[in-house]
Amino acid sequence: MxxxxxxxxxxxxxxxxxxxxxxxxxxxxxxxxGAYAPNGIPIADGFSDYLTLINERDGGIGGEKIKMxxxxxxxxxxxxxxxxxxxxxxxxxxxxxxxxxxxxQLIPKVTADGIPLHTMxxxxxxxxxxxxFSHVFNFPGxxxxxxxxxxxxxxxxxxxxxxxxxxxxxxxxxxxxKEPIRTFEALSEKHEFEFITLPVDHPGQEQKSTWLQVRKExxxxxxxxxxxxxxxxxxxxxxxxxxxxxxxxxVWWSSxxxxxxxxxxxxxxxxxxxxxxxxTDFEIYKDLEKHVISKGLAAGAGDHIGEVLYNRGFMxxxxxxxxxxxxxxxxxxxxITPAMMRDGMEALKIDQxxxxxxxxxxxxxxxxxxxxxxxxxxxxxIQQWDAGTQKWTMITDFVGADRSIVDPLILEDSAAYxxxxxxxERCN
Amino acid sequence: xxxxDPFFWEVVISGLLAGxxxxxxxxxxxxxxxxxGIFNFAQGVLALFAALTLVGFxxxxxPFAHLLEALFGLHASHWGEGMNTxxxxxxxxxxxxxxxxxxxxxxxxxxVNQEGIILFMxxxxxxxxxxxxxxxxxGANVKRLDVGLPEGPxxxxxxxxxxxxxKLEISAAVVAIILVVTLMIFSQYTKMGRALRAVADxxxxxxxxxxxxxxxxxxxxxxSGLVALVAGVMWGAKSGVQFSLSLIxxxxxxxxxxxxxTSIPGAIIGGLMIxxxxxxxxxxxxxxxxxxxxNWFAYMLALLFLLxxxxxxxxxxxxxxx
Numbered sequence: 001m002x003x004x005x006x007x008x009x010x011x012x013x014x015x016x017x018x019x020x021x022x023x024x025x026x027x028x029x030x031x032x033x034g035a036y037a038p039n040g041i042p043i044a045d046g047f048s049d050y051l052t053l054i055n056e057r058d059g060g061i062g063g064e065k066i067k068m069x070x071x072x073x074x075x076x077x078x079x080x081x082x083x084x085x086x087x088x089x090x091x092x093x094x095x096x097x098x099x100x101x102x103x104x105q106l107i108p109k110v111t112a113d114g115i116p117l118h119t120m121x122x123x124x125x126x127x128x129x130x131x132x133f134s135h136v137f138n139f140p141g142x143x144x145x146x147x148x149x150x151x152x153x154x155x156x157x158x159x160x161x162x163x164x165x166x167x168x169x170x171x172x173x174x175x176x177x178k179e180p181i182r183t184f185e186a187l188s189e190k191h192e193f194e195f196i197t198l199p200v201d202h203p204g205q206e207q208k209s210t211w212l213q214v215r216k217e218x219x220x221x222x223x224x225x226x227x228x229x230x231x232x233x234x235x236x237x238x239x240x241x242x243x244x245x246x247x248x249x250x251v252w253w254s255s256x257x258x259x260x261x262x263x264x265x266x267x268x269x270x271x272x273x274x275x276x277x278x279x280t281d282f283e284i285y286k287d288l289e290k291h292v293i294s295k296g297l298a299a300g301a302g303d304h305i306g307e308v309l310y311n312r313g314f315m316x317x318x319x320x321x322x323x324x325x326x327x328x329x330x331x332x333x334x335x336i337t338p339a340m341m342r343d344g345m346e347a348l349k350i351d352q353x354x355x356x357x358x359x360x361x362x363x364x365x366x367x368x369x370x371x372x373x374x375x376x377x378x379x380x381x382i383q384q385w386d387a388g389t390q391k392w393t394m395i396t397d398f399v400g401a402d403r404s405i406v407d408p409l410i411l412e413d414s415a416a417y418x419x420x421x422x423x424x425e426r427c428n
Numbered sequence: 429x430x431x432x433d434p435f436f437w438e439v440v441i442s443g444l445l446a447g448x449x450x451x452x453x454x455x456x457x458x459x460x461x462x463x464x465g466i467f468n469f470a471q472g473v474l475a476l477f478a479a480l481t482l483v484g485f486x487x488x489x490x491p492f493a494h495l496l497e498a499l500f501g502l503h504a505s506h507w508g509e510g511m512n513t514x515x516x517x518x519x520x521x522x523x524x525x526x527x528x529x530x531x532x533x534x535x536x537x538x539x540v541n542q543e544g545i546i547l548f549m550x551x552x553x554x555x556x557x558x559x560x561x562x563x564x565x566x567g568a569n570v571k572r573l574d575v576g577l578p579e580g581p582x583x584x585x586x587x588x589x590x591x592x593x594x595k596l597e598i599s600a601a602v603v604a605i606i607l608v609v610t611l612m613i614f615s616q617y618t619k620m621g622r623a624l625r626a627v628a629d630x631x632x633x634x635x636x637x638x639x640x641x642x643x644x645x646x647x648x649x650x651x652s653g654l655v656a657l658v659a660g661v662m663w664g665a666k667s668g669v670q671f672s673l674s675l676i677x678x679x680x681x682x683x684x685x686x687x688x689x690t691s692i693p694g695a696i697i698g699g700l701m702i703x704x705x706x707x708x709x710x711x712x713x714x715x716x717x718x719x720x721x722x723n724w725f726a727y728m729l730a731l732l733f734l735l736x737x738x739x740x741x742x743x744x745x746x747x748x749x750x
Contacts, residue, residue: 035672037568104577173720198718203672208442209710229672258570262668
């Protein structure tokens with residue numbers, strides 16, 4: 001009797017630990033609770049809805065159904081690592097932890113475990129060097145690309161030169177917020193502008209002193225690397241001191257509707273860099289309505305669809321699904337492994353024709369990942385908020401970063417990482 | 429001379445006004461600690477819960493809409509256009525009073541005569557529960573809170589002095605003054621106020637003259653709910669209503685360490701000192717040492733005071749007789 005119970009329990013544990021055949025497992029390390037939940041929820045919903053759409057409309061990827069495992073991190077690094085450890089044995093194909101802190105912890109782990117890590121527009125910038133970081137991908141753009149593209153836009157506004165100008169960076173006082181400082185410093189040397197940093201401690205609810213410094217220093221432009229409530233307070237404070245909002249430019253994590261709405265009309269003119277378009281004016285959203293929302297299968301209440309961060313999660317879903325398709329093509333099998341998924345990510349190419357086929361015409365820039373370049377094209381556009389219509393409008397095309405500044409920094413940082421960790425370069 | 433620096437007085441005034449905002453949160457802690465000896469870790473979450481409830485009523489949100497949809501397939505998030513601010517404020521206060529009753533009945537009554545640390549741990553649990561319930565009831569979206577208070581810099585001060593002083597913060601200062609005066613009058617001149625002070629002085633003696641401890645706790649937690657509502661409104665109007673609002677409690681801790689856990693004037697003076705101190709330090713010293721000094725400076729200032737007055741500036745001196 002005892003033996004049969006043990007056998008049954010073992011069979012149950014084995015069956016629950018190993019995915020059923022013909023299932024592609026995509027873990028979702030989300031944060032739907034805690035101080036950063038307003039940001040985490042729409043992204044998780046967008047990702048989840050995209051995968052549900054692929055299952056409902058297409059029957060999965062290449063005939064294989066998708067299984068999503070969601071694990072709550074609360075934007076906490078320890079919990080994020082626990083989520084990784086508890087889900088990696090379930091056949092997980094790729095992780096995207098949505099946190100720079102969790103990313104730094106997972107980089108050595110995923111490399112050892114052979115599972116790809118995709119940090120879209122966050123994480124360790126120098127992971128763009130695929131020669132050193134074999135399992136980490138940060139396409140379609142990095143923080144250093146963002147700093148460069150924002151600076152380019154400032155130059156355009158100033159008629160082509162920033163010489164003698166002053167740029168302030170208001171940033172979250174964390175690894176994430178400090179990430180672009182090196183690039184801005186290099187850019188300030190090249191373009192001869194003065195660069196100052198104004199750090200804001202977590203969570204950023206009180207920023208009076210920071211904005212008094214802005215008034216004292218009178219920068220010509222303010223760039224922002226914020227997250228959560230810090231964004232809302234900063235935009236309100238900037239509007240309150242009547243800082244010209246069209247000279248205030250946020251990174252793509254400081255551009256959610258929830259960041260600008262609390263400031264009301266004062267937020268009009270605020271700009272942010274964008275990895276993708278916003279709104280629902282794309283063919284795929286008709287399919288989403290038909291196959292997911294109308295069937296009551298949407299991940300959330302449906303009140304975030306088309307918002308910046310929802311679309312970010314949606315795009316994240318699209319990228320991992322396309323990478324899985326690529327992996328299936330490369331290896332000629334439908335039930336791919338994490339190692340095959342890595343190969344798919346490294347060979348991912350999405351041009352405008354493919355975006356259009358996916359129902360996402362003009363949604364984002366071309367994606368082109370190679371063995372050497374895991375950061376993809378490094379393209380982004382600038383969008384501007386209008387409080388009257390409560391909409392973002394793209395005011396530039398997708399443009400590239402100044403590679404002469406960004407690439408040497410990537411090489412320098414990744415070489416240091418390779419030396420510290422005794423990593424031999426690949427892709428030769 | 430720094431007195432003639434155009435920013436000096438602006439830093440001082442901004443610090444004083446920020447200090448009032450900190451004091452508003454600290455007041456809730458003091459009221460409960462005075463009456464029951466409980467350090468209420470959930471005070472920040474109470475402010476968040478009150479603000480969420482107010483916005484919910486204002487915007488006509490259906491509470492637990494997501495849960496109702498998941499359980500019964502009810503696809504409705506709003507019952508209408510919402511209600512006017514005065515009615516919404518009144519109903520939010522009713523909810524906070526009801527919540528106070530529930531807390532006393534469910535959390536505190538079973539723990540009567542337990543050690544202070546146990547009651548403190550219970551309030552930590554309460555904070556987590558309330559945060560979860562608030563999320564389930566009203567959702568985690570960032571919400572704009574507009575109760576009709578003026579926003580933006582005061583044009584009068586800007587034109588006459590060149591200082592950017594937020595009208596919202598001036599309003600918060602006025603509201604805080606009214607609140608403190610009302611609390612003091614209530615405490616000094618009403619029968620219930622005297623009963624509260626009696627319980628604060630000596631629980632056993634108060635019980636022996638027929639004061640109901642449970643009723644007193646309910647009244648105190650209700651008043652604390654009112655203070656949380658005011659703090660939630662002010663902070664919510666400033667930064668939007670979202671879940672990091674509960675972290676304002678962290679700003680109240682150094683205020684309490686400095687002003688004392690049992691003194692209402694202490695909470696006010698402590699708030700003002702922390703507000704001005706952190707702003708001055710951040711503005712004048714911060715740039716020399718990398719900035720972002722406000723959070724740790726407040727605690728450092730409080731710790732310095734603790735070295736000389738462990739009970740805080742206005743706290744009651746603890747005398748242990750052997």
